[in-house]
Amino acid sequence: MTGLGATATTDVLVVGAGLAGLHTATLLARRGHDVVLAERRASPASAVRTTGIFVRKTLDDFPLPPDCLGPPIRRVLLYPPNRRRPVALVSDRDEYRVGDMGPLYTRAAADAAAAGVRIALGTRYTGRDGGTFHLAGRDGTTAVRARFLVGADGARSRVAQDLGLDRNDRLLVGAEEVFALSGSGAEPPTFHCVLDPSHAPGYLAWVVNDGRHAHVGVAGYADRFPDGLRRTMERFSASAPGLPGVTRPQAVERRGGPIPVGGVLRRISCPDGLLVGDAAGAVSPLTAGGLDPCLRLSEHAATVLDTALRTADRQALHAYDGAALRTAFRGRLTLRRALSHLRTPTATAAAFPLLRTPLGHAVATRVLFGDRSFPSAVGG
Known part of the structure; x- marks a missing residue:
């Protein structure tokens, strides 16, 4: 400029x-x-590298331009590696909005x-x-x-x-494709999270479908992707959940990079x-x-x-x-250290029933919908 x-x-x-x-x-x-x-x-x-997912605390505390934000999301689905019987978390508040970065x-x-x-x-x-x-x-x-x-x-x-x-010195690497969608879709705006080390070693794969755009991505430890990040992204994108009946156009944007x-x-x-x-x-x-x-x-x-x-x-x-x-x-x-030790789909599937217990459900709700944000200058 x-x-x-x-x-x-x-x-x-x-x-x-x-x-x-x-x-x-x-x-x-x-x-x-x-x-x-x-x-x-x-x-x-x-x-652009970031997925652009803004959480409620950010939306409450910072004057982000509404016309640069997608529809609010209140629903999260957590999938085991076989993607059967996802755990549903639904908030009574608007928890996420995806920015048009x-x-x-x-x-x-x-x-x-x-x-x-x-x-x-x-x-x-x-x-x-x-x-x-x-x-x-x-x-x-x-x-x-x-x-x-x-x-x-x-x-x-x-x-x-x-x-x-x-x-x-502790980095994940991630990749994401963004698709423009037409129509409102058959389900409410939803954040789909897949816990599967074969697609996202040490982290998760995701689909954020807010009815306007679909963000499809994977992230994990670089040295653990069995086929490399690009091939893993292609495999996941071909069968990603959360896009029922959607005719997927060409990706309007591709993103990627290191995540500390x-x-x-x-x-x-x-x-x-x-x-x-x-x-x-x-x-x-x-x-x-x-x-x-x-x-x-x-x-x-x-x-x-x-x-x-x-x-x-x-x-x-x-x-x-x-x-x-x-x-x-x-x-x-x-x-983070505990999640990094889940190296196989079998181990992840074995741990997944904990999320179906009242305690596991409460912990997941707190992590994904909690009021905590980045600590203040005095560490609060």
Whole structure:
């Protein structure tokens, strides 16, 4: 959106224009700070990776544009490997909505620009030299002098490496196809979850059918896919549940990428900058949901950076402490380890009857419909 020239000076350089980077940049600009945001893609709406599933807490607490959201979903079906007798969970509240992520990113980028953020698209972050950060774009290179650097550059963050911060080492990989649907369908909007290690080793395969779009995907540990991720995706997509009587058109979008599931990293800040979103590991270890954490952690990051900028005290970034936040993830990390040990369909099927008990049903309901969200800055 803007050309930076050979040199530039700013308060904060944000690398990455996903929701985390855009939200952090916008909040800082609205507080009066000069912000440059560099994004390697030519458009924020291209090469979308996330499934775009927003949970109720996010929908309640953040003003997302309604026209970028699909119909509300209250129904979840959990399938064993043989896909017989799924466990049904139905809420009396709207629990999920799937975002149309391309338009949503475009809207967020427009909001950032309106707040005063200088957005450089088609521009890669290439490294640092002290307080100077180097960018490479279509019009050449730019040396940016910034007081602080924010890494919003994904699960394998280059910024984390350059700042000497922690990097994600527990990753799933996922792939998804999105289909546009016509007609309202025979069933209410439903989130179908298939627990089958032959399709999704250590995680799950899914179909989200909200009547407008169907999102069909798989995710798991990269080294455990028996036929590789692409072939596994093809097998699951050919027989995925939740699409009765649907004549499937060509996929309108294909997505994929790494998903950090090790919880928030311990060292996510230093006196020179900090990490947000996937770069900080701000993803639920259990559900792999990252949209709510990225928005909440970005608000904390913007508050800490605002304090540091106004007081000229770099040590203020010590308040952005991943180790303190990790304490709230102990239970989810334990469940993540348990799920990772279900390596065969037989083992998964043997564990599945627990979900049919009152206790198992209650636990599943709490996980999928619970009120807990990403922990606050004090670990609550």
